[in-house]
Amino acid sequence: MARVTGVAIHGYGGYVPRYRIRAEEIGRIWNRGDPELPVNEKTVAAPDEDATTMAVEAARIAVKMAGIDPRKIGAIHVGSESKPYAVKPTGTVVSAAIGAGTSLLAADLEFACKAGTEALQLITGLVETGRIEYGLAIGADTAQGRPGDALEFTAASGAAAFLVGSMDNAAVASIEAWCSYVTDTPDFWRRPNDRYPMHTARFTGQPAYFRHIIGAVKSLMDNDGYSLNDFDYFVFHQPNVKFPLAVAKSLGVDEKKIAPGLVADVLGNTYSACSLLGLVKVLDSALPGQAILLASYGSGAGSDAFVIRVLEGISEKRERVPKLSSLINDKIYVDYAVYLKFREKISMR
Amino acid sequence: MTKVFVAGVGFTKIAEHWDRGLDELMAEAALKALEDAGISSVNAIYVGNMLGEALQEQAHLGTLLAEDLGLVGVPAFRVEAAEASGAAAIYQGALDIASGKSETVLVVGGEKLSDGLGEEVSSALMMSGHQEYEGFIGADFYALNALLYRLYDKRYGAGGVAMFPVISHDHAVGVPHAQYPFKLTLEKVLSSPFIAEPLRRMEVSGIGDGAAAVVLIGERSAEKIKSPKTMLHISSSSDYITPFERENPLHFRALTMAVENVIREAKVERREINFIELHDASSIMAAISLESSGFAAPGEAGRLAEKGEFSLGGRIPCNTFGGLKARGHPVGATALYQVAEAHLQLTGRAGKNQVDSAKIGLVQSLGGVAATAFAILLRGV
Amino acid sequence: MRVPRYWRNIPFRYRLVGWRCNHCGTFHQEKPIICKRCRHRELYEVELPKTGKLVAYTIVQSTPKEFNLVSPYAIGLVELDDGTRILAQLTDFREDELREGLRVEAVFRKIRVDGEQGIIEYGYKFRPLIE
Structure with a gap:
């Protein structure tokens, strides 16, 4: 695919709830003697939060950083697998909450953990073709794991938003290229009336996560003329800490280039927000001129890979909002009982 | 304008009346009041009630009561002004007499909170606030009182404010119609759990059912009706519903205006008033009410309460039968209880709670956090 | 709360958008016809x-x-x-x-x-x- 021309990120925002539960606390209740925990801790959305409220918080940060009139936003795409409504758009709520206008394409997306990067692809396309001036791409989830399931250690809550528009001198980063790699691979799913997803354990690894991410990255290298040496940072989807490190290793990427964007150890897997929060973390400290390779993964399955280059405008703009690390570090731990209450896992009927 | 007299009062005990309906309670109070006045019918009936729709799913309480009393044909309707609904009904009854349209009026207040679960009652009572603003976020009556208490404490120091429930309970001991006729020590008040910090559970009124009624008559009937009588003056004022939208949230301006107007209308001096029935839905409202109506300097009510000035035998006794806190606060009925009790005081029928040689009593009734205020002045004749 | 009631006041609930009196500056959460403090009729929309x-x-x-x-x-x-x-x-x-x-x-x-x-x-x- 041809490279993207003239499209840039003007603002970005990462949001995570203030509450955390330690993996060992979940292990205290459920672990059957396995000392290896997939993450250290994960975020827990407060009882008054859902994917929509977190999408709004991330969007507000992105708009504030960009400093644009929100009425200039022509599209809002929200990717989530935990929409609070089965039927009712999220983008319209985000629009009303940030003060966007009514001449707006508002569409929600779902593709397991990669709906957020799909939103970014679509917004990029709309800006590139001149159809909209600015667009907002958001990934937001309050992921739920069945109590006692392996997923419960990692399924977390968070959101990331990117305000994208035409390239100008004040832009934060350019989106140089993107591609996707998808196949019909049923490694994880949730039927319409079920509360918790099903997954296929080790089948989610090699034929699913690894094959698709590597496929998307290779496609970028082969079709768009990049080499892995061109990149200062790599951000991969992080269902746990092990997978992104393993995919880096198999690609031959230095661990130092992946560490800055690794957030799963302290946030868990925030699903549609996951790789995007890694990107936010990298952008918070990256230098103008540096290049970032981002590759998401969504079960079902597919990976979206992006080439993002940091621009001069970032230095001034990212000072307008708090860094993601201030949200990551400002936390209140809850025990398993409070976690059950917050996430409405206690049956009230 | 003709003068307005109270010629009879009646009330039920305040309790959780599980086996009795709202209209039955009101009928009992009404019949007692008619009996006290020695009459059997009236020209009009006014009902004070706040939560009939919410808890009984019953509107149309006026005509329902007329039917229960066997008085079909008499014009009868309900008046609503949140927790001051009873006072609003008295206001309408008094206007009716004063205008000369009616010679005899029955005003009945009734409320039955025990038909709802506690959380439903809490929700229903939020209807006295601004629902689109305060109600939407859960800023209920207790929350607003707690915030006022904080501001009061910061400006003046809240020492002594917790004495108001103690005084009310002292006065309720032995009162047959009181819901909580027992003594309450200051230690118990201050060790009760917070309902909304710094407001404690024992500083707010409880939940109960009750009905009270008064018979109002005009000058011509006063010559014929031989029951003990008092003369009634009533005035009212309103304020911003959210206390924090007022210039000074620690001053109940509506109450100030209502009291000043009723005193002027009755041509009495504040110092001639022998006792006050306060709207002590909370301790802090009792304190601010006394200050706003000129019976204590701002910030002084608690300290004066500690000195005994508001106790029976003190400078100006308050809540002589226990007030909202100890006699009980069946919302729309409360002002009728207050007026009935003041009437008993001024007709020498207050028993052990009698204020010596009482000539003039002041009743205060508030809707919400004093967004609606009524001042009712009763004078012995 | 019934849906139309909730919906009517979304600008204030979501963004703290209301109306301020041009004369006395009083803020109103819901669109007023007349200022609740000074009865002035000119009010402007404001985001707090x-x-x-x-x-x-x-x-x-x-x-x-x-x-x-x-x-x-x-x-x-x-x-x-x-x-x-x-x-x-x-x-x-x-x-x-x-x-x-x-x-x-x-x-x-x-x-x-x-x-x-x-x-x-x-x-x-x-x-x-x-x-």
């Missing part, structure tokens, strides 16, 4: 600042039924940076953080949820400011 300080707060222990899931919850009187005072639920705080003068910021949260099938009502709350 999203940061301020806590003037007073309390924890509500006796919860109305709409708020069971967040019980007990905190109510604060917040003075925004332009001096406007508003009532708000407080969220995401440790109890030992709450104090008069605490810097707070508006966040977007679920306020009430109408059972399993009804609407989710969103609105503003305030939390300790993250710098």
Whole structure:
């Protein structure tokens, strides 16, 4: 695919709830003697939060950083697998909450953990073709794991938003290229009336996560003329800490280039927000001129890979909002009982 | 304008009346009041009630009561002004007499909170606030009182404010119609759990059912009706519903205006008033009410309460039968209880709670956090 | 709350957008025809600042039924940076953080949820400011 021309990120925002539960606390209740925990801790959305409220918080940060009139936003795409409504758009709520206008394409997306990067692809396309001036791409989830399931250690809550528009001198980063790699691979799913997803354990690894991410990255290298040496940072989807490190290793990427964007150890897997929060973390400290390779993964399955280059405008703009690390570090731990209450896992009927 | 007299009062005990309906309670109070006045019918009936729709799913309480009393044909309707609904009904009854349209009026207040679960009652009572603003976020009556208490404490120091429930309970001991006729020590008040910090559970009124009624008559009937009588003056004022939208949230301006107007209308001096029935839905409202109506300097009510000035035998006794806190606060009925009790005081029928040689009593009734205020002045004749 | 009622006042609930009197400066959460303080008829739309300080707060222990899931919850009187005072639920705080003068910021949260099938009502709350 041809490279993207003239499209840039003007603002970005990462949001995570203030509450955390330690993996060992979940292990205290459920672990059957396995000392290896997939993450250290994960975020827990407060009882008054859902994917929509977190999408709004991330969007507000992105708009504030960009400093644009929100009425200039022509599209809002929200990717989530935990929409609070089965039927009712999220983008319209985000629009009303940030003060966007009514001449707006508002569409929600779902593709397991990669709906957020799909939103970014679509917004990029709309800006590139001149159809909209600015667009907002958001990934937001309050992921739920069945109590006692392996997923419960990692399924977390968070959101990331990117305000994208035409390239100008004040832009934060350019989106140089993107591609996707998808196949019909049923490694994880949730039927319409079920509360918790099903997954296929080790089948989610090699034929699913690894094959698709590597496929998307290779496609970028082969079709768009990049080499892995061109990149200062790599951000991969992080269902746990092990997978992104393993995919880096198999690609031959230095661990130092992946560490800055690794957030799963302290946030868990925030699903549609996951790789995007890694990107936010990298952008918070990256230098103008540096290049970032981002590759998401969504079960079902597919990976979206992006080439993002940091621009001069970032230095001034990212000072307008708090860094993601201030949200990551400002936390209140809850025990398993409070976690059950917050996430409405206690049956009230 | 003709003068307005109270010629009879009646009330039920305040309790959780599980086996009795709202209209039955009101009928009992009404019949007692008619009996006290020695009459059997009236020209009009006014009902004070706040939560009939919410808890009984019953509107149309006026005509329902007329039917229960066997008085079909008499014009009868309900008046609503949140927790001051009873006072609003008295206001309408008094206007009716004063205008000369009616010679005899029955005003009945009734409320039955025990038909709802506690959380439903809490929700229903939020209807006295601004629902689109305060109600939407859960800023209920207790929350607003707690915030006022904080501001009061910061400006003046809240020492002594917790004495108001103690005084009310002292006065309720032995009162047959009181819901909580027992003594309450200051230690118990201050060790009760917070309902909304710094407001404690024992500083707010409880939940109960009750009905009270008064018979109002005009000058011509006063010559014929031989029951003990008092003369009634009533005035009212309103304020911003959210206390924090007022210039000074620690001053109940509506109450100030209502009291000043009723005193002027009755041509009495504040110092001639022998006792006050306060709207002590909370301790802090009792304190601010006394200050706003000129019976204590701002910030002084608690300290004066500690000195005994508001106790029976003190400078100006308050809540002589226990007030909202100890006699009980069946919302729309409360002002009728207050007026009935003041009437008993001024007709020498207050028993052990009698204020010596009482000539003039002041009743205060508030809707919400004093967004609606009524001042009712009763004078012995 | 019935849906049209919730919907009518979304600008204030979501963004603290209301109307200020051109004459006396009084803020109105709902669009007025006439200023509630000075009866002036010229009012302009205004979006309130999203940061301020806590003037007073309390924890509500006796919860109305709409708020069971967040019980007990905190109510604060917040003075925004332009001096406007508003009532708000407080969220995401440790109890030992709450104090008069605490810097707070508006966040977007679920306020009430109408059972399993009804609407989710969103609105503003305030939390300790993250710098």
